[in-house]
Amino acid sequence: GNSVTQMEGPVTLSEEAFLTINCTYTATGYPSLFWYVQYPGEGLQLLLKATKADDKGSNKGFEATYRKETTSFHLEKGSVQVSDSAVYFCALSYGNNRLAFGKGNQVVVIP
Amino acid sequence: EAGVAQSPRYKIIEKRQSVAFWCNPISGHATLYWYQQILGQGPKLLIQFQNNGVVDDSQLPKDRFSAERLKGVDSTLKIQPAKLEDSAVYLCASSLSDRAYEQYFGPGTRLTVT
Numbered sequence: 028g029n030s031v032t033q034m035e036g037p038v039t040l041s042e043e044a045f046l047t048i049n050c051t052y053t054a055t056g057y058p059s060l061f062w063y064v065q066y067p068g069e070g071l072q073l074l075l076k077a078t079k080a081d082d083k084g085s086n087k088g089f090e091a092t093y094r095k096e097t098t099s100f101h102l103e104k105g106s107v108q109v110s111d112s113a114v115y116f117c118a119l120s121y122g123n124n125r126l127a128f129g130k131g132n133q134v135v136v137i138p
Numbered sequence: 139e140a141g142v143a144q145s146p147r148y149k150i151i152e153k154r155q156s157v158a159f160w161c162n163p164i165s166g167h168a169t170l171y172w173y174q175q176i177l178g179q180g181p182k183l184l185i186q187f188q189n190n191g192v193v194d195d196s197q198l199p200k201d202r203f204s205a206e207r208l209k210g211v212d213s214t215l216k217i218q219p220a221k222l223e224d225s226a227v228y229l230c231a232s233s234l235s236d237r238a239y240e241q242y243f244g245p246g247t248r249l250t251v252t
Contacts, residue, residue: 031180059239070142070229070243071181116180120239123193124169128180 029054029121033129041137042109048102048132050091050117058119060084060093060100061126065114074102074115112136140164142244144230150250156218159247163211163232169193171241172205172215173229181229187213188235220251 034049052060062074062084075084080095091102100117117129143162151157163170168189173181184203186193190210198205202221207213217224227248231241 061239068245070245071231071241072243073240076239118180123186124233124239125183125186125194126181126239126241128182130178130180 029058029119029127031117031119031127031129033117033132037133037135039135039137040107043106044136046102046104046107046111046134048115048117048134050100050102050129052098052100052117052119054098054119054121056121057095058121060091061118061120062089062091062100062102063116063118063128065116065131067113071116107134107136109136109138142230142232142242144228144244144247146247147245148248148250150252151220153222153251154219156216157220157249158214158216159228159230159249161213161215161230161244163213163230164242166234167232167242168210168235169233170207170213171231171233172213173231175227175229175246177226184215217249220249222251225249225251 030053032051059078061076063071064074065071075086077084077093083092089104114131116131118126170187172184175181184198185195185205187207190207205215227246229246230244233241
């Protein structure tokens with residue numbers, strides 16, 4: 028089937044630290060991959076996407092590279108800010124433009 | 139541009155009662171989705187509409203859940219009767235037909251069933 032696995036547990040780090048959130052996927056065919064972010068009290072919003080192998084999606088200082096050989100799409104940011112505190116969801120597209128989401132990772136950035 | 143609107147934001151009901159949620163998508167978005175997000179999990183698609191037709195309702199528990207989008211704009215999701223395990227956030231999202239991966243989400247309705 029089509030599924031996404033994210034690393035377990037919340038992530039707590041200090042401001043200006045390096046952030047990595049792991050995401051691996053299982054899919055039939057060649058899905059597009061996404062990261063969505065949910066800020067406190069708001070709806071999910073698309074952060075970045077990659078539509079084919081070796082593509083790099085980037086936005087707001089965040090990056091993720093579509094790695095077909097390791098079926099991964101890890102999210103990274105070099106220097107996080109308090110305003111990056113949110114829940115981050117990895118997702119893939121399948122079928123008729125449907126999305127399958129991972130469980131999400133809460134990121135807490137401490138000043 | 140106005141975002142996806144949902145109401146109510148919060149709802150508390152007793153088991154076996156019924157409840158309805160409303161969603162108004164972004165103007166011009168033909169595709170509308172309802173998701174269920176249980177605490178600690180990612181959103182799970184319940185139903186997908188293209189205009190006023192159902193594209194996918196394979197994960198909708200049809201014995202108790204129903205949804206409609208009669209005029210191809212607003213949509214309602216109903217649960218009757220509710221069970222304790224229906225406690226979750228119900229998210230509505232919409233997208234353009236040719237950019238369905240870029241879904242715009244509403245703030246959700248948090249349902250608590252006691």
